[in-house]
Amino acid sequence: MINQLISLFLVVIFLFSTPSVSFAQNNINNLDNLPPEKVQELISIRYSITTIEELENRGLLSETQAITETKSYLKKSQLIVGEKLSLEQIIQLTNNYEIVTPGSQTNIIQKIAGFVTFTNIILTSAAILLVLAVASLASLYLIPILMLIPDWGYEIIIYLVCFGAIVGGNFVTGIGEFIAFPGCLGLIGAISFSHYLHRKFFQKLVDEKNSYPYYLDSFILFIIWAIAAIIYQSSLLGFIAIIALETCLGFSVVITPLCYMIGFTERDVISRAMSASLILLTLYVSAEIANFELPYIGIFSTGVLFVGTFVYFVGTLIVSSKWYDYGKFNINRYLWLQFLTIGSGVTALYIGSVWQVLLLQRIGGTFFFLYLIEKYFELPWHEKLWAWATLGLAVILYLSALVAKKYPEYFFLVN
Structure with missing residues (x-):
């Protein structure tokens, strides 16, 4: 009898002192008794096993490999909770703990730590050294060569780059107009550079012809941009082409520090710019009302409707002012x-x-x-x-x- 009591006492002690048996007898139904990090490990095991099953279904893992890996993860879960669990039991236990994730600060730290790896440090250092090396080599060899190129050589290079972008965009599908657009705008800088290099010639032209060179410059830009707009069927290029046309007619926008001046280069061009804008507006508005699609040149409609209307009404504001004929006021003309x-x-x-x-x-x-x-x-x-x-x-x-x-x-x- 004494031996039986001793045996029973030893069994009770063993049961209470063994976590796995204690857990099993409590019929585990939640993870509240586990530390948060252990819960996270169990959730990680759950996702690892489901990933293995998905890889097996896709044929990326053999059945034998999947069984082996799954058993390995189930053994890890047993070490965490103290008893053997199936995947279904793990899913059931962790369902209420899906939202338990590390804090945002931890995530940021982890991301930074992941970025600042040894490999990334090496790559970043290599990139910095490469930039420094290229800059040093350019200062040693490239800049002296560039200094040997005469001004007219740079003038030719600038024009070649601009026209290269305008023509080259035609060979790129989908984004051709966005390659041609910088080339079109670059022509403004190229022409300005030409004016700087040949300033004596242009000044002589102004003195002899009493005409501003940018009328001709604007007309040339209009022709080039309009052709590019038609080739690319681009309303963006068509818009700037109309701006060039209005500039050629005498409209101008002068920008100075803290000041914008919108108007016309001289008094005599106002009627010309207004008449041309009104003709263009009448053409495009009539086509809009009649639902008539203008072949090839419909891309200019936005530029005409916006820029043309703007120029025309700026002109009406100026000529209808009583100060327009200041000094020789004519009541009939004014009315x-x-x-x-x-x-x-x-x-x-x-x-x-x-x-x-x-x-x-x-x-x-x-x-x-x-x-x-x-x-x-x-x-x-x-x-x-x-x-x-x-x-x-x-x-x-x-x-x-x-x-x-x-x-x-x-x-x-x-x-």
Whole structure:
């Protein structure tokens, strides 16, 4: 009897002192008693086994290899929880712990640690040394050679690079216009460089012909850019071609520190630029209304509708000002120009709203508003009335902002 009690006592002690047996008798149903890092190890084992099964299904692992690897991971899980578990039991146990992941700071540290490996350090050092070596070799050999090239040689090289990009883009599918575009813009710098090198010749041309060289430069750019736009069927190149055309007609934008000046190079070119812009607008708006697709040159429509409308209405603002004929004011001419400006604004709003030519509607509406502000300043304000004039302008601008906010379709650059 005593021997049986001793044996029973030893069995009880053994059961309580062995973790695996204790775990088994408790019929494990959660991992709350395990440290977080052990839970994460078990989750990792789960994903490793499911990955092995997926590789086996794809034929990347043989059945024997899959069984061997799975048994290995199941043994690791046994060491963690203290009893043998199947994959189904592991999945059931870890389902509630999917969201337990290391903190974001740990992830960042791990990523940095993964990046700053020995191999990456070597590669980074090699890249820095390569740049330094190339720069040193260039200063020793390339720069002295480049200094031997005359100015006209650089002029030829610049033009060859620009035309090479314009022509070469045609041989690249999908992104040809984006290769040609830098080449087209580069011609501006090339022409400017030519003006610098041959400044005496161009100055003589200005003195003798009384004409600005950039009219011819703009026309040449228009021809080249228009041909490139047609070849690539690019509205981007077509847009800058129309800008070059308007510049050739006398429109200009001068940029100085803290100041933009938009207008025309001289008084005599205003009517020419306005007439040409109106003709282009009439052509393209008529095609838009008639739903007629202009072959090959439809790519210029955005440039004409935007730049052409802008140039035309800037011209109407200038010629309709009472200061345009300052010193030789003619009331009949002044009234005719008011009629032209108001009629143009109303026509733009009507055509834009009825036939949904939204760009024409927005630009026309914006310049019609600017025209009203211009007329406000033309009222005969005397010195003592300027305070009232300023107050009135503030009220007008405030009300105009409310109108523009309510009807943004009639104003340009209004959300």
